[in-house]
Amino acid sequence: MTIREMCESYNVTPRTLRFYEAKELLHPIRIGTRRLFTRRDRARLVLILRGKRFGFSLEDIRQTLDLYDRDGGVTAQRQRAFELAVKRLAEMEAQRAELDLAIAELKAELAEAEAKGLVPRHAA
Template structure:
């Protein structure tokens, strides 16, 4: 059994991030790699957290918002009050995401129809040019 930890480089390759990013996330307390001497070793838990971090970023959440949410996914040594607060935060983020999805659906439709309109314009312009030849 390979102990299941990754070096910083392996971690970077796996997630397509830079070492700086991983150290930065550790400094911000989003990741907690173990140490072998002074070298970092990233555990399965770190990988799970990083995955959630990158996902959160794609939805436009700040690292701080993400950090608050991460505790929801690693429930173990939490106080109940802490968990309660985390749940509240999660509820907020959830409704953020649901609103965002609705708006996104809307925006996608808008963009599609606007594109169709422009494509039509271009097509007509081309036909006009052909007819003029």
């Protein structure tokens, strides 16, 4: 698959693919000077994009992908991904707890302001 086809299929820019290669997330083969993305690269890109949606850094993703190639195979890769996901989840839930608290505080303050008749127009 050429770089152009990749871009259209996965909705990324050429710059992005070249960047991922530089960061060793993808390893397209070369025909002369041109890049050709293999079936493996496409599979990896799918995982990369999914990882990004979940908020993982490219570095985290790279390390996870590498497990597949090196020793562990799919199993080690999945374990690693699982562990990272659990961590991220914990982080986000902690943040959510804080935010929930902030929202509650703000709501209380607004209610108070309203009770005092301080709120003008579109407050509630």
